Amino acid sequence: xxxxxxxxxxxxxxxxxxxxxxxxxxxxxxxxxxxxxxxxxxxxxxxxxxxxxxxxxxxxxxxxxxxxxxxxxxxxxxxxxxxxxxxxxxxxxxxxxxxxxxxxxxxxxxxxxxxxxxxxxxxxxxxxxxxxxxxxxxxxxxxxxxxxxxxxxxxxxxxxxxxxxxxxxxxxxxxxxxxxxxxxxxxxxxxxxxxxxxxxxxxxxxxxxxxxxxxxxxxxxxxxxxxxxx
Numbered sequence: 001x002x003x004x005x006x007x008x009x010x011x012x013x014x015x016x017x018x019x020x021x022x023x024x025x026x027x028x029x030x031x032x033x034x035x036x037x038x039x040x041x042x043x044x045x046x047x048x049x050x051x052x053x054x055x056x057x058x059x060x061x062x063x064x065x066x067x068x069x070x071x072x073x074x075x076x077x078x079x080x081x082x083x084x085x086x087x088x089x090x091x092x093x094x095x096x097x098x099x100x101x102x103x104x105x106x107x108x109x110x111x112x113x114x115x116x117x118x119x120x121x122x123x124x125x126x127x128x129x130x131x132x133x134x135x136x137x138x139x140x141x142x143x144x145x146x147x148x149x150x151x152x153x154x155x156x157x158x159x160x161x162x163x164x165x166x167x168x169x170x171x172x173x174x175x176x177x178x179x180x181x182x183x184x185x186x187x188x189x190x191x192x193x194x195x196x197x198x199x200x201x202x203x204x205x206x207x208x209x210x211x212x213x214x215x216x217x218x219x220x221x222x223x224x225x226x227x228x229x230x
Contacts, residue, residue, distance in 0.1 A: 003092060003108035004154030005085045005124075008037065008162035010077055010113065012183035013214040014190060015170050015207050016064050019084035020161035021092040021108070022052065022154055023059040030058075034156045036149040037163035049164040052157055061092025062165055071211045081113035082120065086127035088158075089142070105139040111155050112144040120144045173207055185214040198222035 002023055009017040024030065031051040033044065040048070052058050063084045070080060089108060114120035121144035128142070145151065149159040174180050177197075181189030194215065197205050199222045208215045 002106055002154075003089065004110075004148070004152050004156070004158045005088055005108060006037075006111040006149050006155050006159035006162050007081055007084055007113060008159065008166040009169075009183070010081060012190075013185045013194070013209050013212045014067075014180060014183035014205075015166070015173060016066050017070065017080065017084060018065070018162045018165040018169070019063045019081070019088040020158045020165065021061040021085075021088040022157040022161060023061070023092045023096065024057060024154060024157075026057065027153055029055065030153050030157060031055075034153045034160070036156050037159040038149075040160065042167060045160050045164050045167075048157070048160050052161060058157075059092050059095055060161055061088045061090070061094070062161065063087035063091060064165075064169075067207055067209050070209050073211070078114050078120075079123075082123040082127050085110050085113075085124045086131060089124070089128050090131060105141055107141040107143065109148050109152055109155055110142060110144040111148040111159065112146045114144075117144045117146055177205065185212075191218075194218045195222070 002025055003021050005019060005021045007017060007019040009015060031048055033048060037045055053060055065080050065084050069075070070077070110121060110124055112120045121142050124144065125140065125142040128140070148155040150156070170180065170183055178193070179189055180193045181187040183190055185191065194208065195218055198218050202222065204210055204215050204219055
């Protein structure tokens with residue numbers, strides 16, 4: 001299993017979703033302390049992500065799913081997670097030479113973002129096959145499991161990279177707009193920011209997932225309040 005894939009940011013009401021793929025022939029080269037990103041502090045995640053990217057034996061690929069894609073009415077989050085995983089795999093393999101891949105096949109493991117893990121794996125494989133420009137005769141096998149970010153060090157490494165990318169994305173937004181919190185609907189800072197922004201502007205910020213119920217409710221309440229002032 002030379003590569004592992006995971007995502008971060010599937011559930012928030014603000015910001016993009018990210019997926020990362022980590023490719024490595026010898027898993028013994030992974031830095032100590034790799035685990036599911038949710039089990040690590042932000043500082044430790046950043047340290048490990050830096051080590052992963054700095055090691056020439058390790059290849060890292062990242063894909064971003066923007067809020068515009070998330071709000072597209074013809075899609076859904078499971079399909080977008082499939083796209084994110086496939087694009088992250090394509091990104092990590094694009095930097096590899098064909099002769100760097102050993103054997104007749106290469107396999108990878110995704111953290112399943114669907115109740116049916118086998119279906120998720122098939123969809124990622126199909127999407128990768130139709131979008132990748134990586135040219136090789138080597139056969140690719142993609143598997144998916146629930147909890148793979150706990151069970152597999154490679155998937156755990158991918159979860160760390162994806163989470164660090166997502167956190168950096170939210171930090172950049174906060175630098176411009178002020179405290180926005182984690183972006184999750186349950187975060188009081190996120191909720192307060194959304195309500196304040198909607199009250200002031202009569203609209204949602206450009207990085208909000210407008211189709212999500214949290215954002216729809218906040219906007220509707222702000223508009224109702226605005227009408228009541230006339």
